[in-house]
Amino acid sequence: MGVGKLLKTRKSKRMAFALAVLLPFAVWMMVYMLIPLVSVVFYSFTDAKMGYDSQSFVGLYQFRKMFTSATAMISIKNSLKAALVIVPVSLLLSMLTALGLDALSERSSKIYTFAVFLPNIISLTAACLVWRWIYHGQYGVLNFLLNLMGIPSQQFLKSQAQAMYSLCAIHIWSVFGYYAIILLAAIRSIDKSLYEAASLDGASYWTQFFHVTLPMLKNTLLFVGIMLTTSAFMFFTPVQLLTNGTPGTSTYVMLFYIYQQGIEQGNTGFSSAMSLVLMLIILFFSLIQWILSTEREPKPRKKVKTVKEVNVA
Amino acid sequence: MATVTLKNIRKVYPKSHNTNKSNLKETADGVLAVDDFNLEINDNEFIVLVGPSGCGKSTTLRMVAGLEEITGGELYIDDVLVNEVAPKDRDISMVFQNYALYPHMTVRQNMEFPLKVQKKSRDYIDKKVEEAAEILGITEYLDRKPKALSGGQKQRVAIGRAIVREPKVLLMDEPLSNLDAKLRNQMRAEILKLRKRINTTFIYVTHDQTEAMTLGDRIVIMKDGVVQQTGTPQEVFDSPHNLFVAGFIGTPQMNFYDGRLVEDKGRYHVEIKDMKVALGKEKTERLKANGVKSRDVTVGVRPEHIVLSEGENVLRSVVDVSEMMGSVVHLHVNVDDQDSIIIVPTIQLKDRSLVKSGAEVDFTFPEDVIHLFSKETGNNLEY
Ligand SMILES: Nc1ncnc2c1ncn2[C@@H]1O[C@H](COP(=O)(O)OP(=O)(O)OP(=O)(O)O)[C@@H](O)[C@H]1O
Numbered sequence: 001m002g003v004g005k006l007l008k009t010r011k012s013k014r015m016a017f018a019l020a021v022l023l024p025f026a027v028w029m030m031v032y033m034l035i036p037l038v039s040v041v042f043y044s045f046t047d048a049k050m051g052y053d054s055q056s057f058v059g060l061y062q063f064r065k066m067f068t069s070a071t072a073m074i075s076i077k078n079s080l081k082a083a084l085v086i087v088p089v090s091l092l093l094s095m096l097t098a099l100g101l102d103a104l105s106e107r108s109s110k111i112y113t114f115a116v117f118l119p120n121i122i123s124l125t126a127a128c129l130v131w132r133w134i135y136h137g138q139y140g141v142l143n144f145l146l147n148l149m150g151i152p153s154q155q156f157l158k159s160q161a162q163a164m165y166s167l168c169a170i171h172i173w174s175v176f177g178y179y180a181i182i183l184l185a186a187i188r189s190i191d192k193s194l195y196e197a198a199s200l201d202g203a204s205y206w207t208q209f210f211h212v213t214l215p216m217l218k219n220t221l222l223f224v225g226i227m228l229t230t231s232a233f234m235f236f237t238p239v240q241l242l243t244n245g246t247p248g249t250s251t252y253v254m255l256f257y258i259y260q261q262g263i264e265q266g267n268t269g270f271s272s273a274m275s276l277v278l279m280l281i282i283l284f285f286s287l288i289q290w291i292l293s294t295e296r297e298p299k300p301r302k303k304v305k306t307v308k309e310v311n312v313a
Numbered sequence: 314m315a316t317v318t319l320k321n322i323r324k325v326y327p328k329s330h331n332t333n334k335s336n337l338k339e340t341a342d343g344v345l346a347v348d349d350f351n352l353e354i355n356d357n358e359f360i361v362l363v364g365p366s367g368c369g370k371s372t373t374l375r376m377v378a379g380l381e382e383i384t385g386g387e388l389y390i391d392d393v394l395v396n397e398v399a400p401k402d403r404d405i406s407m408v409f410q411n412y413a414l415y416p417h418m419t420v421r422q423n424m425e426f427p428l429k430v431q432k433k434s435r436d437y438i439d440k441k442v443e444e445a446a447e448i449l450g451i452t453e454y455l456d457r458k459p460k461a462l463s464g465g466q467k468q469r470v471a472i473g474r475a476i477v478r479e480p481k482v483l484l485m486d487e488p489l490s491n492l493d494a495k496l497r498n499q500m501r502a503e504i505l506k507l508r509k510r511i512n513t514t515f516i517y518v519t520h521d522q523t524e525a526m527t528l529g530d531r532i533v534i535m536k537d538g539v540v541q542q543t544g545t546p547q548e549v550f551d552s553p554h555n556l557f558v559a560g561f562i563g564t565p566q567m568n569f570y571d572g573r574l575v576e577d578k579g580r581y582h583v584e585i586k587d588m589k590v591a592l593g594k595e596k597t598e599r600l601k602a603n604g605v606k607s608r609d610v611t612v613g614v615r616p617e618h619i620v621l622s623e624g625e626n627v628l629r630s631v632v633d634v635s636e637m638m639g640s641v642v643h644l645h646v647n648v649d650d651q652d653s654i655i656i657v658p659t660i661q662l663k664d665r666s667l668v669k670s671g672a673e674v675d676f677t678f679p680e681d682v683i684h685l686f687s688k689e690t691g692n693n694l695e696y
Pocket residue numbers: 326327329335337344346364365366367368369370371372373520
């Protein structure tokens with residue numbers, strides 16, 4: 001058997017293996033991702049309603065309706081606001097937590113790591129019930145603490161100004177630990193001798209952080225940023241359980257509105273159009289982060305002759 | 314440019330859970346990685362710490378750098394006690410075995426980093442970086458990232474980053490051990506050249522005795538955290554103070570034989586099997602001064618000092634294998650089931666049949682190349 005043939009059979013064997021392993025995932029993708037995606041796109045351009053068998057093609061009608069609906073626009077604004085709070089604050093909090101955990105001794109770091117990870121294994125629904133109590137206007141533990149410090153009681157979930165931020169806080173609490181641990185793993189995998197070299201060169205802790213740690217974490221940070229952005233726009237459970245979009249429309253976020261329109265009121269076409277917009281928004285912000293973080297090759301500051309050029313000359 | 318003084322330096326590592334058996338002494342607090350290290354390093358000197366893996370070379374170097382806390386003893390740089398001084402204030406730089414280059418920075422940015430941290434002017438930085446790049450022959454790679462460089466080039470950049478700052482002391486921890494043999498020889502020569510061009514005290518760690526011998530003004534040979542001998546390459550080669558140093562320095566290794574030192578009316582001779590070698594004046598004087606009496610000894614002779622001989626007063630051996638090295642032949646021979654290596658210049662090898670496996674070879678050695686070691690302590694009886 002020739003080498004070429006051998007390679008070919010080996011290659012086709014590898015292909016077969018890849019197919020066998022990936023097939024279940026591919027089916028899953030089809031059923032749960034591709035089909036819904038295609039139908040969302042499809043229904044966006046129809047007047048489909050739940051419970052009706054037929055629908056007709058209406059072009060951009062649903063989108064026009066959405067961009068002229070005050071509530072829809074508010075929900076987009078609220079979602080952007082939530083993302084603007086959730087992403088940077090979670091990122092900062094996970095980063096600081098990771099740095100703190102990294103600085104701890106191995107033993108205590110294990111305990112704290114578990115504590116930080118805890119919100120992830122508690123069901124968010126159960127946690128929301130606890131948060132409802134924490135935020136309670138009269139008996140809440142948060143107000144109790146504020147009062148201790150001489151600050152008057154706040155309304156939190158019942159205040160137009162505070163409700164959104166109070167919900168964001170719950171979301172941040174539920175996700176930051178997970179990302180802190182991802183960042184911690186990335187920090188721990190950085191070669192220690194880089195820090196030793198830097199400290200011999202006179203770099204302070206923060207110089208080392210900005211010139212070694214941060215650049216080395218770039219890929220991880222991009223991943224965390226994109227995941228956080230996605231989760232911020234998918235922010236839903238606390239809204240549904242604690243405020244239902246109230247007070248006023250101050251906690252109407254896109255996903256909640258989509259849920260209301262699509263599931264509760266059966267406006268399949270409209271909610272599909274809104275889902276599509278949500279998807280595009282998430283894609284847009286993810287792309288921005290990706291572009292911001294992709295490497296720009298530093299320009300040579302002076303023209304240096306390469307070996308080739310020297311040889312040619 | 315600086316003097317470095319290590320006085321009774323000790324390092325105890327807390328005992329770790331993984332109970333790997335080592336030869337290190339243990340104290341109540343942990344394992345003694347370095348014990349009672351004493352050394353005065355002169356200005357501009359090139360010191361090499363050498364020893365087998367785990368003997369505490371890196372630990373010692375890292376204590377000098379300030380990367381590892383000093384458990385006991387005193388460390389002076391230019392007569393200033395620096396035990397508690399932070400690494401960045403010791404004016405030391407270090408070249409790491411794995412290069413430790415910042416992967417996200419170009420070669421130029423890597424080399425600039427120490428100067429930028431010191432907030433030097435742009436012109437000064439450019440001048441220094443280009444100078445160093447010139448010395449190390451890496452000018453054309455200045456705008457590349459480390460990942461686009463070969464091992465040898467990376468190590469040059471690492472050295473460049475270490476010298477731009479003109480540190481008082483330059484530390485190197487096995488800088489060449491990740492390179493292949495050919496590149497290693499080449500870089501060794503370059504380090505020698507570099508050394509002539511910059512005024513810095515060097516402390517260099519290696520486990521390779523050839524590197525130690527060729528680079529060092531003085532060599533410190535360590536074993537199990539304890540300094541065995543300090544001296545110039547010539548000194549440690551000619552007068553090893555104990556069996557360990559004798560075996561560690563020189564390739565191929567020194568041959569050892571069980572023998573007996575006999576003292577008879579102020580004169581000494583050595584008996585190995587049927588062979589008797591009378592000792593010369595110098596050795597006799599030194600042994601006498603130490604009050605050495607008749608006793609069993611380990612006799613050490615370097616392969617290159619053995620001479621083929623005929624007649625009565627010789628050691629008889631049988632050739633196992635012979636290795637033709639070009640100008641010399643290494644004969645691996647068997648003396649009563651004990652292995653020895655004899656180096657014979659090819660020129661002297663008139664009788665080609667000698668190098669055949671199974672051939673009988675008789676040899677002896679001149680009296681002035683014999684080293685005598687105590688059977689109990691392994692120490693050289695002359696020193
Ligand atoms: N952080 C540490 N904790 C505990 N023991 C350590 C630590 N670092 C080193 N040791 C032990 O101290 C001893 C000396 O280590 P060191 O790294 O100085 O050896 P070395 O001479 O540099 O060896 P090598 O040639 O392998 O680099 C070893 O036995 C090692 O196991």
